[in-house]
Amino acid sequence: MGLITVEGIRVFAYHGHLPEEAVLGGHFIVNVWVEADTSEVEKTDDLNHTVDYVKIIAIVKEKMAIRADMIEVPAKRIVDTILPLNKVQKVTVEVEKVLPPIDAYFDKISVTYQGEN
Numbered sequence: 001m002g003l004i005t006v007e008g009i010r011v012f013a014y015h016g017h018l019p020e021e022a023v024l025g026g027h028f029i030v031n032v033w034v035e036a037d038t039s040e041v042e043k044t045d046d047l048n049h050t051v052d053y054v055k056i057i058a059i060v061k062e063k064m065a066i067r068a069d070m071i072e073v074p075a076k077r078i079v080d081t082i083l084p085l086n087k088v089q090k091v092t093v094e095v096e097k098v099l100p101p102i103d104a105y106f107d108k109i110s111v112t113y114q115g116e117n
Helices: 019-024 039-044 053-064 072-082
Strands: 002-013 026-036 088-098 110-116
Touching (some): 002 053
Antiparallel strands (some): 026 088, 088 110
């Protein structure tokens, strides 16, 4: 079992409950952790026998491009798309909304979703 980590995927998207967020958009950071069966790739050293992190990044970009009011929605979409990939046993996805348009000081606003086979 191995843990494939892709952290700090930065995307610009149009998620948010406020009408102006649908027009102006905002910045998001997505982190993905994939637990995978790595026993075969450890022997073969072949990309086809593991989870390709380039594919993970492509999935994040694709799902983040589909607008939603709540960031829970793209987080769940990302988990649901990565989970069926070959060798994947567990997926955790965090979607962080950078500088949402609210009058408050905080370190981070994010949601985290998890799926397991």
